Amino acid sequence: MNxxxxxxGAALALSLPDAFAAGPRDPRRAIEAANAEFGAAYGxxxxxxxxxxxxxxxxxxxxxxxxxxxxxxxxxxxxxxxxSGVKRVELKTAEVESLGDSAVEAGTYTLYGKDGTALxxxxxxxxxxxxxxxxxxxxxCWNSNEPVRRE
Amino acid sequence: MNxxxxxxGAALALSLPDAFAAGPRDPRRAIEAANAEFGAAYGxxxxxxxxxxxxxxxxxxxxxxxxxxxxxxxxxxxxxxxxSGVKRVELKTAEVESLGDSAVEAGTYTLYGKDGTALxxxxxxxxxxxxxxxxxxxxxCWNSNEPVRRE
Numbered sequence: 571m572n573x574x575x576x577x578x579g580a581a582l583a584l585s586l587p588d589a590f591a592a593g594p595r596d597p598r599r600a601i602e603a604a605n606a607e608f609g610a611a612y613g614x615x616x617x618x619x620x621x622x623x624x625x626x627x628x629x630x631x632x633x634x635x636x637x638x639x640x641x642x643x644x645x646x647x648x649x650x651x652x653x654s655g656v657k658r659v660e661l662k663t664a665e666v667e668s669l670g671d672s673a674v675e676a677g678t679y680t681l682y683g684k685d686g687t688a689l690x691x692x693x694x695x696x697x698x699x700x701x702x703x704x705x706x707x708x709x710x711c712w713n714s715n716e717p718v719r720r721e
Numbered sequence: 722m723n724x725x726x727x728x729x730g731a732a733l734a735l736s737l738p739d740a741f742a743a744g745p746r747d748p749r750r751a752i753e754a755a756n757a758e759f760g761a762a763y764g765x766x767x768x769x770x771x772x773x774x775x776x777x778x779x780x781x782x783x784x785x786x787x788x789x790x791x792x793x794x795x796x797x798x799x800x801x802x803x804x805s806g807v808k809r810v811e812l813k814t815a816e817v818e819s820l821g822d823s824a825v826e827a828g829t830y831t832l833y834g835k836d837g838t839a840l841x842x843x844x845x846x847x848x849x850x851x852x853x854x855x856x857x858x859x860x861x862c863w864n865s866n867e868p869v870r871r872e
Contacts (some may be wrong), residue, residue, distance in 0.1 A: 629827070631844050633784060633864040654735040667848070669820040674848045676780070676860055693782050695846050695862035697818070697825045709827055711846035713864040 597673040598666040601698060601703050605661040605677070612659045615652050621645035624707045625699055631711035656689060658682040664693075671700040672708075679712060691715050748824040749817040751856050752849060756812040757827070763810045766803050772796035775858045776850055782862035807840060809833040815844075822851040823859075830863060842866050 606624065611619035615703045630647055632639035638647045660680040667674045674697055681690040694712035698705045735812075755774065760769035773797040776831055781789035789798045811831045818825045825848055832841040845863035849856045 631827075631846060631862075631864065634866070634868050636866050637844060653804070667823070669823055672818070672820055672825075674823075674825060674860065676782075676789050684741075693788055693862070695782060695848065697846065709825065709846050711782075711844070712860045713782065713862070715785070715787050717785050718869055 595668075596611045597668045597698065597700075597705060600664065601666055601673060601675050602663050603670035604698075604705050605663060609659050609661060612648065612652070613657070617645045617652060620648045624710070625701050628707055629709050629710070655683055656681045657684050658686075661694075673698040673700075673705065728870075748819045748849065748851075748856060749814065750871060752817055753814050753827050755849075755856050755858075756814060760810050760812060763799065763803070764808070768796045768800035771799045775861070779858055780860055781803050781858070784864045790852060806834050807832045808835050809837075824849040824851075824856065 599642045608620060608623055611623070621641045624641055624644050625663050626641060628641060628644055629640070630644055632647065633639060638644055658681070660682070661677055662679070663675055663677045665676050674695070676693070676695050678691065678693050684690045690710055692714040694709050694710065695713075697709035700706075759771060759774055771856070772792045775792055775795050777792060778790070779792060779795055781795055782796065783789060789795055806862050809832070811833070812828055813830070814826055814828045816827050825846070827844070829842065829844050831839050834840045843863055843865040845861065847858050847862075848860035850859045851857075
């Protein structure tokens, strides 16, 4: 390979969005980028784009209800969360274990309301899969750090 | 290898407990056996044996509190659960994804009180690792299916 081809390759790599450029070999960077994308899609109220970040057979394990299975049910779940007053989701990766085309991520989340106040803080465990050229959430389990509120 | 050696090998394999015989190549069977062992240790009030089923750096992600890290803290957590009235834990594997020396399991749990009544039902996502010749829980996240009780 001559130098020109290498330079073109480098230029192409630099122009790709992070979530793709990092690929399955660097899941931590790609998953952090995917989480930022998740937060951005959520923040603009785009439940469909959030759901598209899951695998076709993706599943949510949300607290205080049953398993939510499949993209269409996942889209409804996040739409309902938006409508209930959760306006922003912040995800922070604590660790990523790379397992080839799979990865396990643990992290923390903060949910924010309309006025920017934190509504809830908690933690999650996500099983990611590299599908269709992107890291996608396949299993997503979380819970709150806050004591149960008895109103 | 002559027939006698093969027969001795087969006899040895048959005499090993399930959780070990199944090995890293058959994680579903081994993890189901490990879950049965978890339930048995819990049922006899042996929080130390339950904690020993986690990796040294194991972590719990329990609802409504922070991360519980390390075997000694995990032992305290399960001891406190026993003391709080949860007398039996039933774990039911829904799926296991095998990833070499790692595995991701999703399943459901039921917690029982002293009189055998179900106290709580929920779901979990566990990241298992094959360490020291056994499958051990490395990350353990769960939550309840029940609506929040406002007492």
